Amino acid sequence: MCLMIGWYYHLPACASEFEVTTLVDESLQLLVDAHHDTRAKVSLAITGSLLAHIETHRPRFLTSLGDAIADAIVELVATTYHEVCPFLIPPRYLHRQITLDLKTKQRLFSIRPTAFWSGNLAWTPALPDILSELGLHTAIIDEAHLREAHQTQLWQWLRKDSMQLDTLLVDTLMSESLIHRTYRLNQSPDSALTLRILSSDLRRSLSFGTTGALHHAWDDAPLDAFITRLEETQSPTDTTCRFTGDDGDRINPVSITQYRRLLDALGPALACVSDPLENAREMTLDFLPAHAPGGSDFWQDPVAKAYGEILTELYRAADMGYVEEDDILPLQDVFPIFWKRIARTRWYYARAHDLLRNTERKPRI
Incomplete structure (x- = not known):
């Protein structure tokens, strides 16, 4: 068995110094130290904007x-520079987001x-061509963030492989027919893409003192069962790969002790998410044009619709x-659309209106 663990870290473009230092000191540093x-490998998807925040407020990290990274313990995975919804922004901006993220990681x-x-x-549907152009040939999607994929074309593609949506509850979304799988998506000869689905089993097994918990904190039984299940599947001939992962803020001072127990038990089996695998499922899919990504129902949300108009x-x-494209990138963050936190x-909104007001005083080029 080959076990792969990936964690995704992001903060909003308007994150405060307190938020950045707390995330580093009480999550990221704990994870990297563990x-x-x-010596257990892990893949980290840290947005470029968060790395820029850390460079300012916690450079020692x-x-x-x-x-x-130099010791080959951590693999750094590309993301968009800000956490965005790829199908909600024009392809050229998506390209700029990914390019800026890559440049930031190369620089640091x-x-x-x-x-x-x-x-x-x-x-x-624009993503495979963009990734191919940028030299990225593996895409990672975790189970928790795939919960909205039924509104995008990806949902329709994966249904061809017998994916079933069991429930709309956040943590029981998919049958075992999808998670842990690897696909080879052939959009065109020049943009074949390996797609890997990560399971949220690890999140469900750790105890948290957060709203993301599915059971009380300091309950070791789910983790013990998770470790036992993984150990029982290990054999020299077993080629099945299990993917586990979720947002990195699930690692915190409450859960880190349990997480270390997992690494102690299964550390030698861990590999990086981008490591080559055998037995990937080949799927030739009928892609819709890039301008028809689906998800139109999403815009029925009044907050999302109003912000989308801006x-x-x-x-x-x-x-x-009138406006520099790079000035728009921070405003494509998911936070004002999804979390709807007033502050x-x-x-x-203030940043967007400032940019628009400046266009009224700017001569047309």
Whole structure:
């Protein structure tokens, strides 16, 4: 058996110094130290914008992370620079988001990731061509963030492989027919993409003191059962790979002791998410055009619809030369759309309106 663990870390573009330092000190550093101590490999998808925040507020952590990368303990995975919904933004902006993320990781660590983790809502038909152009040939989608994929074309494609949606509850979304699988998506000869689905079994097994918990904190029984199940599946001839992972903030001072127990038990079996695998399922899929990604029902949400209209105005202003495209990138963050936190939304709306007001005073180019 080959066990792969991946964690996804992001913060909003308007994150405060307190949020950044708390995430580093009470999650990221704990995670990296645990893997470094046990020599167990792990894949981390840390958004470029979060790395930039860390460079400003916790630069010493970048040294620790760089050492773990150099020791081949941590594999850094590409993301979009800000956490965005790929199918909700124009392809050229998606390209800029990924390019900026790659440049940030190359600048900080002198490495270029080979796998891509797409984050929330996961997919757009434009993604394979963009990733191929940027030299990224593996895409990662975790089970927790795939919960909205039924609104995108990816849902329709994977249904061809007998995927069934069991329930809309956050943590019991898919049957075992999908998670842990690897697919080879052939959109065109030049943009074949390996797609790997990560299970949320690990999240369900760890105890948290957070709203993400499915059971009380400090309950060891689910983790013990999880470890036992994985140990029982291990054999020299077993080629099945199990993927586990979720948002990195599930690692915290409450859960880290349990997580270390997992690494102590299964550390030698761990591999990086982008490591080559055998027995990938080949699927030739009928892709819709890039301008028809699906998900139209999503825009019935009044907050998302209102904010989407503002972004559309900004795209039009950028096309006319009134606004720099890079100034729009932070405003494509998922936070004002999905989480609808008033303070967050106010920050994004204010930035967007400031850019639009500047266009009124700017001569047309």
